Amino acid sequence: MITPSTPTPNTNRPLASERLKQGSIYTRKDLSAIYAIKDASLNNGIFRLKEYDSVWLFITEHKTSDRTPYVDSLEGDTLHMQGQRLGRTDALIKDHRLRGLELLVFYRKAKYEHPFAGFRYEGIFNYHSHTGSTPTSFVLNRSQATANEDFSHEIGRQLDNQGDFNPNDLRDARTRVLSSIVRRRGQPQFRKQLLEAYQGRCAVTACPLQQVLEAAHIHPYLGAETNVVSNGLLLRTDLHTLFDLGLWWINPVSLRIEISEVLMGGEYGSIEGRSLALPKNESEHPSRSALEFRRSAIANR
Template identity: 55%
Template sequence: MLQNAQSVSVRTSDALTQGNIYSRAQLREMFDISDATINTGVFRPKGHDSVWLFVTERKTADRTQYEDVLEHDTLYWQGQTSGRTDDLIREHQQRGLELLLFYRHAKYEHPGAAFRYEGPFAYSSDEGRNPVSFVLKREHADLMAATEEEAQHSDAFDPQSIEDGRKRIATDIVRRRGQPAFRHQLIAAYGGRCAITECNVVDVLEAAHIYPYRGSETNVVTNGLLLRTDIHTLFDLGWITINADDYTVTVHQNLRQSEYGQWHGKLLKLPTSASMMPSREALEWHQSETGKQG
């Protein structure tokens, strides 16, 4: 259990992985929750500096038909008709609370009526009453913008920080490449070549999970692809997917006029061992859950 009577306030995001699927039952077990209000749309887990939003885009007929939709990094979300939690949403940052989004398109989109964890969001604006219509922004988008702004106006150079900088860079590279043992297995399975581009520069090849990482049980070769860094990013974002029927690459039409268009329709470079072939079920899940529409 991650919480007990003696625990101090911590952020629940430290124990969650963005992109993973969590049911309310799993969250109850993870955080030792017995409070029945976890079944509502806005929940504050006891002993944690977090607020959880459970949002279903397409509601069942027996539910209040709030108008909620996630568009890229922006959530358009209506608060409760009673308005009891409106100030909690508006003031979450002032109160030192993170606002975490669990999102699904429909109730049974995932097994166990689970949600996809989208990560931290921040209050942006609101209008109207009963219910209030909120606009919430994904936090990393604001962080990236602030970081870019800071970098643009920073000219300082400190030679003493170079060694620390090298360590941070090395750590970041290892983290992006994936768990070392998992990556080494994929390098062996795919002969040290990117499964899509066949690039053989090992330093830029990463271990990509097809189904998101959920502990060691997902670190298996059949749930992975060896991909070049940029291809890995596009795969995770759903701009590139793999057809489970014939293992061909699908590049979203918005990218087909770019340099990535050359890989559209290409047959995936597959492991020679049948036992290491990527899981068709995992590829189907990835294409349906992350693939861009259009």
């Protein structure tokens, strides 16, 4: 069994992320006060916090004319950034897992996007790849835990904005519930195709109750071109959620299920090693390259 998780730090130092709130705005002065930092290198774009197993990445996409014109951008959960010109801190990024270090991203579009030149704390990111040198161009991905937290906050905000319960508005409430179910099940046509391909049964449990079967993407949804049967699985609602959270995945060679340690010993432990049910039409079988992409993405979190 593969356990795709970030290695546990090999020191007893704390993690700076435990004292930060994702989505909040922090200035360097704020951070200096919170962590009692007197090191002037806090003003650098890449800062190693000495008393913590943490590296801070301060990203300003549009630099002022007096700053080194590094090419940096944050697109959803992917950060493209350039390291320091001499590459002195490159190893902190490339080898952060081996060193037991977390990478924390503080981001702003421009210097004064936020009051007092603050940064938005984007959360924990993980190294994905790099190219070139002096400076090295890095690609980092937001950790799934951070992404889930960010998504949960947004859902909570939307629920808060719906206001108090109104017993006279049950029709509108039913509409919202049905809309939510439709969105969760996936695009109607994509789901219909998967229902036909998998003969109306969950690809893992063979559950035939269509009310709880959903269209899951193997490679994350990127528009209509990813809505093809070979990039999808028909899954029971709970398994779809766990799949999206990266708690189980499919071996692209054996097409057997592998699970995270989180699921071991619980009710979902029984799915480990189970063979995936396949459509009769071979062209509709799950794409092995898509399965490999997902497994690699989980392993790099």
